[in-house]
Amino acid sequence: MPANLLILGGTTEAYDLAERLAGREDWHVINSLAGRTANPRLPAGETRIGGFGGVEGLALYLGECAIRAVIDVTHPFAARMGWNAAEACRLAGVPLLRLERPAWRPGPGDVWEPVETWAEAAEALRRTQARRVLLAVGRQELTHFAGIENIWFLIRLVTPPEPKPNFPAAEWLYSRGPFALDDERALLDTWAIDTLVCKNSGGEATSAKLIAAHERGIRVVMLQRPARPAEVPTAATVDEALTWIDNVFPACTATR
Known part of the structure; x- marks a missing residue:
């Protein structure tokens, strides 16, 4: 039976990650969208729309839905969700990864x-x-x-x-x-x-x-981007996130 993986999404990288995981038999992907966009494009896998009710609500959801891992792929400026996810995953004992595209950096001649x-x-x-x-x-x-x-x-x-x-x-x-x-x-x-x-x-x-x-x-x-919990491991690309999943859950990936 596939394990449940929660993607806190809404970004391009979140859609890409869901698509890459959709063909795997070891994971059942649940995508969470904040619901701020009318008629959003639905990612691959199951989708839920709306908030969780803060840290306690998210921690309760992780337990009730037997979530094995969470990947936070929200927008770089969705800082509150990042902090809530870190605390909820700590309370529920669920591994968390932050997938975030690299920030822009100025080059020579930029003002x-x-x-x-x-x-x-x-x-x-x-x-x-x-x-x-x-x-x-x-x-x-x-x-x-x-x-x-x-x-x-x-x-x-x-x-x-x-x-x-x-x-x-x-x-x-x-x-x-x-x-x-x-x-x-x-x-x-x-x-x-x-x-x-x-x-x-x-x-x-x-x-x-x-x-x-x-x-x-x-x-x-x-x-500039808001601060995120320093203790949460990070990935800069979808490939890095998939590697994290395989390293943290070798037993699940062995059945592919």
Whole structure:
């Protein structure tokens, strides 16, 4: 009988991992999605949508569903879920792995300003006298920039926010990545962008904007990733995560 493996997902890597595990007879994959996206693409395997009810709720779920292992593949900025998973797995005695794409790092000639909070990001825009800003930060973070005077914002989102924050001067653009490099070049040029604000999400799906910004000498104000539990083992790729599974559970993998 296959063992139950819980993937805390929603990212590209989570979908890839579920697909890679779907053909194996030793694991039954259960994918957990937060439920913040309407009509999400369903990954391979079983899927549950919605929260667990904090640490205690997740620990209870792990026990009731006989989960043998958990792989946290949530977004790099979904920090609360990471801490909850670490504590719940500790309470339930279930092995946990964090699969996270490497962070972006500046190269020669990049004009990056790392910040730890959105308040610092807003202050950086004022201090550097930014005038035309591409804001690619997500719906929940917009309020930190609404109301800033003397800056025009191009606000790129997947779906419209409800309610929509009041920006003195802004254009709203709704689109979903990945974005082609030529399209990002055209976007920056068409709207005469002089500053980009984003999260250090890593990965290739949205990295083209950084290449285009580098080519034009555009300043990038980038929010750094929140801290994660240091004691949780990590993997940078799906292949590394599969190796972890095979090493931690040799008895299960021996039956493939």
